[in-house]
Structure formats: C-alpha cells, structure tokens
Amino acid sequence: MTERTPVLSVRGLSVRFLLPGGRRVAAVTDAHFDVAPGECLALIGESGCGKSVLASALLGLLPANAQTAGGALLGELDLLTAGEHTLARTVRGRRIGLIPQSPAAHLTPVRTIRSQTEETVARLTGVRGRAALRAAAERAAGRAEFPADHLDRYPHELSGGLAQRAATALALIGDAPLLLADEPTTGLDRDLVDRTVDELRRHVDADGGRALLMITHDLAAAERVADRVAVMYAGRIVELTDAKAFFGTPGPRHPYSRGLLDALPDRAFTPIPGMPPELGALPAGCAFAARCDRATGDCAVLPPLTDSVACHHPVPAAAPEDIRA
Amino acid sequence: MLELRAITAGYDRRAPAVRDATLTVSPGEAVGLLGPSGCGKSTLARVAALLHRPDSGEVVVDGTPVRRWRHRAPRELRTAFGVVFQQPRLSADPRLRLTDLIAEPLRATGRRASVPGRVADLAGTVGLTPDLLTRRPHEVSDGQLQRACLARALVLRPRWLICDEMTAMLDASTTAALVGVVEDYRASTGAGLLAVGHDRTLLDRWCDRTAGWHTVTPPALVCGT
Numbered sequence: 001m002t003e004r005t006p007v008l009s010v011r012g013l014s015v016r017f018l019l020p021g022g023r024r025v026a027a028v029t030d031a032h033f034d035v036a037p038g039e040c041l042a043l044i045g046e047s048g049c050g051k052s053v054l055a056s057a058l059l060g061l062l063p064a065n066a067q068t069a070g071g072a073l074l075g076e077l078d079l080l081t082a083g084e085h086t087l088a089r090t091v092r093g094r095r096i097g098l099i100p101q102s103p104a105a106h107l108t109p110v111r112t113i114r115s116q117t118e119e120t121v122a123r124l125t126g127v128r129g130r131a132a133l134r135a136a137a138e139r140a141a142g143r144a145e146f147p148a149d150h151l152d153r154y155p156h157e158l159s160g161g162l163a164q165r166a167a168t169a170l171a172l173i174g175d176a177p178l179l180l181a182d183e184p185t186t187g188l189d190r191d192l193v194d195r196t197v198d199e200l201r202r203h204v205d206a207d208g209g210r211a212l213l214m215i216t217h218d219l220a221a222a223e224r225v226a227d228r229v230a231v232m233y234a235g236r237i238v239e240l241t242d243a244k245a246f247f248g249t250p251g252p253r254h255p256y257s258r259g260l261l262d263a264l265p266d267r268a269f270t271p272i273p274g275m276p277p278e279l280g281a282l283p284a285g286c287a288f289a290a291r292c293d294r295a296t297g298d299c300a301v302l303p304p305l306t307d308s309v310a311c312h313h314p315v316p317a318a319a320p321e322d323i324r325a
Numbered sequence: 326m327l328e329l330r331a332i333t334a335g336y337d338r339r340a341p342a343v344r345d346a347t348l349t350v351s352p353g354e355a356v357g358l359l360g361p362s363g364c365g366k367s368t369l370a371r372v373a374a375l376l377h378r379p380d381s382g383e384v385v386v387d388g389t390p391v392r393r394w395r396h397r398a399p400r401e402l403r404t405a406f407g408v409v410f411q412q413p414r415l416s417a418d419p420r421l422r423l424t425d426l427i428a429e430p431l432r433a434t435g436r437r438a439s440v441p442g443r444v445a446d447l448a449g450t451v452g453l454t455p456d457l458l459t460r461r462p463h464e465v466s467d468g469q470l471q472r473a474c475l476a477r478a479l480v481l482r483p484r485w486l487i488c489d490e491m492t493a494m495l496d497a498s499t500t501a502a503l504v505g506v507v508e509d510y511r512a513s514t515g516a517g518l519l520a521v522g523h524d525r526t527l528l529d530r531w532c533d534r535t536a537g538w539h540t541v542t543p544p545a546l547v548c549g550t
Contacts, residue, residue: 048466048497072488160362187411187493189362189523217496236369271502275452275469 006034007211008058009190012070013080015057019065025280027053029235030070032305035178040204040212042226042243044219044260046276051215051237052101055182058213059096060087093124097171099181099200103163107155111164111174111242114151117141117173124174145199157309165199172203177322178202181214185221193218196224219264223247231257234277234287241308253314257287284314326351327373327517329484332382334372335365341380342368346542348519350485352387355511355518357528360538367411367489369541370521374408389485404434407478407516411490413470417462423473424448424458430481446475447546451506468499477501479510486511488520492527504531 015028028052035041043051056062058072058079072079074095082091097233100106108116117137121127127136138148146165155163164184166259173278181200185193197214201224204212216222222229226243231254239246239254253256274291277283283290288311289299298312335341335427342365360366371377372384378394382539385391386402393399410416417426427447428440448458451472462470471491478486488505492500508531511518522528528535 046498047468137495190525191361219497260497265501265524265527268460269501269504269530271500271505272498275454 006036008035008075008213009218010034011073013057013072014069015053015055015062016067017065018067019280023280026235026282027279028057031237033230033237033240035211035213037177037211038204038208040201040214040225041228041230042222043213043215044217044230045232049219049232049276050279052182055180057216057261058180059085059092059098060187065216074123091176093176095176095178097172097174097176097179099168099179099184101183103167104155104160105118106167108165109155112152112154113141113158115148116118117151117169120170120173124130138193140173141169143172159190161195164188164196168199177210179210179212181212183216184214185216185218193221194224196223201225219261231260234282235279236287236310237305238310239308240305251315253309254311255292255294255315258315326385326387327519330383330384331367332369332372332379332384334346334368334377334379338380342367343372344542345382350517351517352484352517353511353515355520355532357532357535358519358521358538358541359523359525359528359535361523364538366521366538370487370489370519373519374406375403375471376408377455387541400434404430404481405484407481407483407486409471409475409478409488409491413467413474413494414462416474419462419472422459422461423453425467426473427480429477430477432479442482447480451476452502467494468496471495471503473498475506482514484516486516486518488518490522491520493522500527
C-alpha cells in the first residue's frame with residue numbers, strides 16, 4: 001500500500017484460551033497484517049470469529065487463561081510481550097486510542113462527560129490547572145464534534161450518537177497514532193452509522209500519520225470507510241485485500257467472503273449454509289470446507305494465505321497475471 | 326387483522342413516546358416499520374405485542390379489542406403473538422439451557438408433552454445443533470442465542486410475529502438465515518409479521534410493504550402544543 005513504516009505490524013499473532021479439563025480454544029490463529037499511516041483497515045467477519053479477541057490482545061486486555069504467540073509491533077514495542085506497567089503507562093490511550101463497542105457502557109455512568117473528559121486530559125496530557133483543563137476538555141469535545149452545551153450531562157442523558165462522540169473524544173485526547181475501533185456502530189441506525197464512520201475517517205485523514213483498525217460485522221460501514229479489508233473466519237484471516245476491489249469488481253475471491261457479501265439484503269440475501277465451527281474443535285484443514293460449495297479433497301490441508309487469499313480454489317481474480325497456481 | 330388505532334403510549338403520561346399512531350397488518354402480510362433510533366417504534370411494537378398498555382387508543386386483534394395487557398391478557402390472545410427482541414442477551418434467562426429457553430412457552434401453557442418433539446423440530450429449523458442446545462446463553466454467540474430466541478417465539482405457532490430490530494446485532498449471513506426462517510414459517514402458516522427496524526434496504530427486501538414512522542404518526546402533533 002505505502003512505502004512508509006506501518007503504524008502497527010502484526011506478525012503471526014495467535015491467541016489460545018485454556019479451559020478447565022485441558023480444552024483449548026483457538027480464538028486467533030497466525031494473523032499477519034500491517035496498518036499504514038493514513039490507512040483504515042477493516043477487519044470483518046461473523047460474530048464469534050475472534051475479531052474482538054484480537055483487539056483485546058493488542059491492548060493487553062486478555063483474561064489470565066489466554067496464551068499468545070507471534071508478535072504485534074507498534075513502532076519498536078511488541079504489544080504481546082510488553083508488561084502491564086508499560087501498557088498502562090505508555091500504550092493505552094497514548095499510543096492506541098480505543099473506540100469501544102458500546103459507548104453507553106464504556107462511559108462512567110455516575111459522572112458527567114465534562115468530568116470524564118477533564119480527567120482524561122489531565123492523565124494523558126501535560127495540562128494542569130482548573131481553567132486550563134476546562135478549556136482543554138472543551139477543545140477535546142470539539143474535535144469529536146461533541147456539543148459543548150452537553151458536556152455537563154451524564155451518559156444516560158445522551159443519545160446513542162452523542163455517547164459515541166463522547167467516547168471518540170476521549171479516544172482522541174492522547175493523540176494516539178493508532179485508533180482501534182471495536183464494532184463502533186453496533187445498534188446505531190444507518191444515518192448514525194454513516195456519520196460515525198465518516199468522523200473516524202476524518203480523524204485518519206486530518207493527520208496523515210494516524211491509522212485506523214476498525215473491527216466490524218457491518219459490511220456497509222466497512223465499505224464506506226476502509227482502504228483495505230481483512231476477512232476473518234474461525235480465527236484466521238482468510239482474505240486481505242483492497243477494499244475497492246473487494247466490494248466492487250472483481251469482488252472477493254475467498255468463497256466465504258463471497259458468501260458474506262451475498263447475504264446482504266441489497267445483494268442475493270441468501271445465508272451461507274451451516275454455522276461456523278467451534279473454535280475449540282477446529283478441523284485440521286480449511287475451517288470453511290464444510291460450508292463451501294467449492295470444497296474438494298485438497299481442503300483437508302490448511303490453505304496458506306498466498307496472493308491475498310487463503311483458499312485452494314479461490315474465485316479467479318480479474319487480471320490473469322494475479323493468479324498463481 | 327392486527328389493528329393499532331390512534332395509539333398513544335409511553336412511560337410518562339406527560340411525554341408519551343408514541344402519539345396517535347395507526348397501523349394495520351393483514352393476516353399473512355409482512356409490514357416493515359421504519360424509523361430512526363429513539364422515535365418510539367419499539368414502544369409501538371411492545372403495544373402491538375400486548376406487552377405495554379397504551380395510554381389511549383385501541384388494539385384490535387382479529388376483531389377482538391384488547392382489554393388487558395401483559396400477563397393479564399387472556400392466554401389465547403397472548404399466545405397468538407411471537408416476539409423477538411433486538412438484544413438476545415437481555416431477553417434470555419441466563420440460567421436456562423437453550424433447550425429449556427425454547428421449551429419455556431410450552432411448559433408455561435401446559436403443553437409439556439410436546440416439548441421433546443417441538444424443540445428438536447425447531448432447533449433444526451433455526452439451525453441449532455444438539456450440542457448447542459445443552460449450553461447456557463453465556464456459552465454461545467449472539468447469533469446462536471438469537472436463533473434460540475426466534476425458536477422460542479415460534480414454538481407456540483403464533484398467528485402474529487413481532488420482530489423488534491431482530492437482526493440489528495447480527496452479521497449479514499445470520500441476518501439472512503433468520504429472515505429466511507421467519508419467511509418459511511409465514512409461508513407454511515400464513516402468520517402476519519410486524520418487523521421494526523432502521524434499515525430500509527433490509528425491510529424493503531423482507532416485507533410486503535414498509536411504513537415510514539412519519540406515515541404512522543401525524544407529524545403535526547409533535548411536542549403536543
């Protein structure tokens with residue numbers, strides 16, 4: 001995509017959960033991707049495919065029974081091996097801004113937006129003194145277009161859209177080079193979805209050095225905002241490609257990605273047959289084979305991610321020179 | 326016929342969430358109700374499902390005006406409705422295994438004998454495997470739990486289905502699958518549907534007609550001046 005050093009570079013990231021009785025759940029397996037400055041990468045897939053676990057792994061917020069392997073480099077720092085002290089003092093809020101799934105639940109219900117914003121400003125920036133904090137909090141709210149006359153309200157007094165902006169304002173305060181949005185549009189209506197993702201895009205474009213990793217199952221939101229798309233299925237990235245080609249022509253190449261797009265009400269509106277496999281009992285080969293109409297004997301062997309797609313018999317790309325055996 | 330006549334309803338009589346709303350669903354008809362968040366469409370759906378007593382107005386179900394609501398409504402009227410809500414986590418008892426969640430309406434109406442047959446039957450229809458049926462809500466995904474909630478809504482073979490943002494939390498494939506289940510059920514039973522949502526593309530594709538919120542409530546009466 002770009003010659004510049006990526007903001008985030010994920011290399012072979014895997015997450016396993018150890019359950020009582022020796023069961024292991026493979027939530028994320030061997031994820032590789034980069035997010036470049038000024039770029040928005042959308043990570044899409046069905047609910048329960050491991051998208052949010054990946055976000056938690058990047059923030060060091062996995063529960064104690066999780067094991068990680070591989071690396072996730074944020075500049076020079078490997079997020080997977082960094083200690084809690086480093087993550088808490090230098091990463092969360094400062095180098096990664098989190099835009100949460102449910103802003104209403106993310107905000108502290110018993111304090112006003114102003115008080116939470118001022119606290120965040122005080123913690124993350126050098127601003128000191130009551131008047132200076134007040135002014136800085138109002139500037140922070142303004143950056144996310146949160147109306148200043150609503151600052152003294154409590155989270156339950158805000159609409160879904162305004163709560164989202166308040167959460168975005170908090171995420172932007174630390175001037176983090178990476179914004180991580182985990183299902184930022186769940187439950188919002190279409191106009192609000194459009195406005196929310198447009199605002200996220202604006203924060204990426206406004207300062208060319210910032211990157212956005214958006215985790216979502218809302219394909220329309222991904223199409224609107226993303227430069228590149230990573231499709232996750234059963235814990236693996238099965239397709240990683242340019243968003244224009246993915247949503248337009250020639251369209252997705254992995255049969256799962258095609259099925260996902262065909263399920264949209266403005267396309268074929270037909271579901272993918274069957275259900276995703278249990279992450280605790282994945283097959284040895286391609287995890288999608290059981291639901292795939294292109295499956296053959298080859299699918300008993302795990303397909304590697306080559307040429308943007310992990311499939312033994314992907315839908316051919318439009319340009320013949322892109323196809324490799 | 327499911328008729329909502331001049332319904333005013335809400336949680337504070339001085340500031341009702343719905344004012345003077347009128348909407349009719351014919352037997353076998355699928356009606357989409359489209360509106361932005363916070364417009365009051367979920368409250369109207371609750372009134373239609375006999376789950377919320379309106380401040381004024383009348384609900385008429387197949388010619389019978391509704392006089393009592395919630396658990397006080399007569400059983401044959403209550404069981405004529407199947408309801409699916411937006412958030413499966415909030416509408417499923419966390420202590421129940423999925424099989425008991427689906428069977429609960431049968432047990433509550435004294436039809437224990439039909440539990441094994443109906444549950445197995447519906448689990449297949451909505452795409453739940455036997456292994457999933459033994460789990461509790463925290464052990465399944467949102468999509469799997471919503472499949473169970475849809476099975477629960479269909480278990481008494483309702484004549485009317487009310488789906489309040491049934492698919493808002495779900496991915497595209499699960500959405501298409503659950504809408505397919507609802508439509509198969511309606512095709513085989515002739516049940517009517519009121520589907521509430523904010524996604525015009527989805528409702529236009531799913532329903533026979535889509536009613537915008539502004540066509541259901543008179544705009545002039547906003548703010549009750």
